[in-house]
Amino acid sequence: MAVVTPAEVQAVAFLARVQLADGQAQHVAAQVDQVLAYVRKLQAIPTQSIEPTSHVLPLANVTRPDQTVPSLAPEEAVRLAPDRRGHLVRVPKVVDLS
Amino acid sequence: MTYEPVIGLEVHVQLATASKLFCGCPTTFGAPPNSQTCPVCLGLPGVLPVLNQRAFELGIRVAVALECRVAETMKFDRKQYFYPDLPKGYQISQYDRPLAHDGHLDVAVNGAMKPVRIHRAHLEEDAGKLLHDPNEPFSYVDFNRAGIPLLEIVTEPDLRLPEEAYAYLVELKAILRALGVSNCNMEEGSLRCDANISLRPAGASALGPKVEIKNLNSFKAVKDALGFEIERQQRAIEGRQTIVQETRLWNARAPATEPMRSKEEASDYRYFPEPDLVPFRIDAPAVEAARRALPELPAQHRQRLAETYGLSAYDAGVLAQSRALGALFEQAVAQYPKPKPVANWIMGDLLGYLNAHGQDPDTAAFQPAWLAHLLQALDGGAISGRTAKALFVESLERQRDPQELMQERDVRQIVDAGELERLVDAVVAEHQKSVADYQKGKANALMFLVGKCMERARGQANPQQLRTILERKLTISREAAL
Known part of the structure; x- marks a missing residue:
């Protein structure tokens, strides 16, 4: 049963900045369908008595005290940036505030 | 629609x-x-x-x-x-x-x-x-x-x-x-x-x-x-x-x-x-x-200031906008128990100064005692309203008690009645033309004479007081002339 449409694949691909070649969306949609069909097996398991959870670990309230630790040196922080000026990362202009 | x-x-x-x-x-x-x-x-x-x-x-x-x-x-x-x-x-x-x-x-x-x-x-x-x-x-x-x-x-x-x-x-x-x-x-x-x-x-x-x-x-x-x-x-x-x-x-x-x-x-x-x-x-x-650890919130603060000190809702609102202002007000009133003038000075002179200089009321360092001393001096007639305003700014800028500044520079106002009378007499004697102008009905001449008296007093007199003395003297001399 096809659930995911090529249009949905295109939309998600765009959001994830993934470029798909012509016809690839159709192919990927079918693959995603197969993955979802596999996951759907979980629906056969009775879960009425199980609390919903957002996390698999039996842990809660893990915090750290509000203490500073040394940061990276600016030179180190921008070392991986593809483009820079001084210690600023240079990127294509994003908002035209005119 | x-x-x-x-x-x-x-x-x-x-x-x-x-x-x-x-x-x-x-x-x-x-x-x-x-x-x-x-x-x-x-x-x-x-x-x-x-x-x-x-x-x-x-x-x-x-x-x-x-x-x-x-x-x-x-x-x-x-x-x-x-x-x-x-x-x-x-x-x-x-x-x-x-x-x-x-x-x-x-x-x-x-x-x-x-x-x-x-x-x-x-x-x-x-x-x-x-x-x-x-x-x-x-x-x-x-x-x-x-x-x-x-x-x-x-x-x-x-x-x-x-x-x-x-x-x-x-x-x-x-x-x-x-x-x-x-x-x-x-x-x-x-x-x-x-x-x-x-x-x-x-x-x-x-x-x-x-x-x-x-x-x-x-x-x-x-x-x-x-x-x-x-x-x-x-x-x-x-x-x-x-x-x-x-x-x-x-x-x-x-x-x-x-x-x-x-x-x-x-x-x-x-x-x-x-x-x-x-x-x-x-x-x-x-x-x-x-919830128990919450401090007094602005709405409670305003209400308390209004009820305790008889302030208007507006005044209480202005003072309660900052914790520091509210505390300054209450501590100053503890030393100078007239809430309204204390509130007026904080809202007018202090906030006016802070706003003009882009300063935050919460970090403004002005001591409650300074305000109390200033208002006491003003009440006692030791300084004029104008001097008080100048002293206020100076004590804020130099972080000094206005009382000390007054002693240091002797900005005290001349309050001795005899001294003021003598001062006015001297000015009247020197400016007979203005005296005559005033007596002919030129009201401006009086302001000129007050200005001359202030000059002679080096600013250390109350202009209102000078005006009263001048008016009295000029009226008497006019009646004497008639």
């Missing part, structure tokens, strides 16, 4: 922590670019965020002050979008289990109380800062802000007027400052506001298309932008144009809202639970403890 504006506000407040929300990088404002980053806030692989305990506590403090329901369990989610200021490709925020929800805040607008419901308050990390150079096809990114702890406070669309939005922001800021959770400095980005507004025919219940306004750098900008947007949308509706649901930027120079042209499109954030952070439980005793 009349239209009703429907307004909601989203406020982002930076929580006053030493370190970021999920890592130990410092939060110091104004540090050199990219000097406060680490693998966690830069989103490098293999790192784990850990929640800042203090940010968590400050968030709860705000939630109870706004009478919110604090979540028994809250969790963090990833809000995913691509933008150069967002190093991870997602922002750690809270989606369906926020820290708190369903609160409220009553604000006074034009003498009436306006209840504003708080929809929710949640913790999230800030993004980096984008710097734009109008002459270049580039933007520059400083990630020092990335990961700074924010609390986003969202109202229900309960506001109807720009003035209500303004009053809400003023009251919210006063509360946040009273709680000590943020410095609320808008210039530094510690307090930011976006506004949502739509129009609907008066009496309708369905909401019109919503416009979000950003780039609001001050509370005044919020008020002005909303006023502009109400007119713009009204004209559009009346001209049968469709209102586009969009984000607009406030341009204070135009002044107008302008559509935001952004290369970022399609906001489908695909939230999912942040797997790197476990859930957080907040039990009832913790909420109760936070």
Whole structure:
């Protein structure tokens, strides 16, 4: 049963900045369908008595005290940036505030 | 047809922590670019965020002050979008289990109380800062802000007027400052506001298309932008144009809202639970403890000042806007028990000075005793009102007790009646022409003579007193001449 449409694949691909070649969306949609069909097996398991959870670990309230630790040196922080000026990362202009 | 504006506000407040929300990088404002980053806030692989305990506590403090329901369990989610200021490709925020929800805040607008419901308050990390150079096809990114702890406070669309939005922001800021959770400095980005507004025919219940306004750098900008947007949308509706649901930027120079042209499109954030952070439980005793630990909030503060000192609602409101001002007032009144003049000096001279010099009332160092000494000297007639004002500014600027300044420079006013009489006699003798002018009915001549007396007294006399003596003497001499 096809659930995911090529249009949905295109939309998600765009959001994830993934470029798909012509016809690839159709192919990927079918693959995603197969993955979802596999996951759907979980629906056969009775879960009425199980609390919903957002996390698999039996842990809660893990915090750290509000203490500073040394940061990276600016030179180190921008070392991986593809483009820079001084210690600023240079990127294509994003908002035209005119 | 009349239209009703429907307004909601989203406020982002930076929580006053030493370190970021999920890592130990410092939060110091104004540090050199990219000097406060680490693998966690830069989103490098293999790192784990850990929640800042203090940010968590400050968030709860705000939630109870706004009478919110604090979540028994809250969790963090990833809000995913691509933008150069967002190093991870997602922002750690809270989606369906926020820290708190369903609160409220009553604000006074034009003498009436306006209840504003708080929809929710949640913790999230800030993004980096984008710097734009109008002459270049580039933007520059400083990630020092990335990961700074924010609390986003969202109202229900309960506001109807720009003035209500303004009053809400003023009251919210006063509360946040009273709680000590943020410095609320808008210039530094510690307090930011976006506004949502739509129009609907008066009496309708369905909401019109919503416009979000950003780039609001001050509370005044919020008020002005909303006023502009109400007119713009009204004209559009009346001209049968469709209102586009969009984000607009406030341009204070135009002044107008302008559509935001952004290369970022399609906001489908695909939230999912942040797997790197476990859930957080907040039990009832913790909420109760936070509630008990609340300081006096601005509304209680205002009420107490008004009732204890017999101040007007307006005066109490001004004094209670800052903890420091309120304390200065109460301590000064303890030493000089006339509330009204003390309030007037703080509201007029002190606030006037601070506003003119862009200083924050909370950090202004003016001692209650100084004000008390100044007012005592003024009462006793030792100094003129004018000298008192000058002394006030001087003691503020030099951080000195006006009493000391008075002794040091002998600015005491001449109060000895005999001395003043002699002074006036000398001036009258020297300026017979002006005396004659006055006696012929030229009222200006009297002011000239008062000025001459002040000159001779080197400013250390009360001009009103001089005027009275002059009038008396000139009338007598005129009657004698007749």
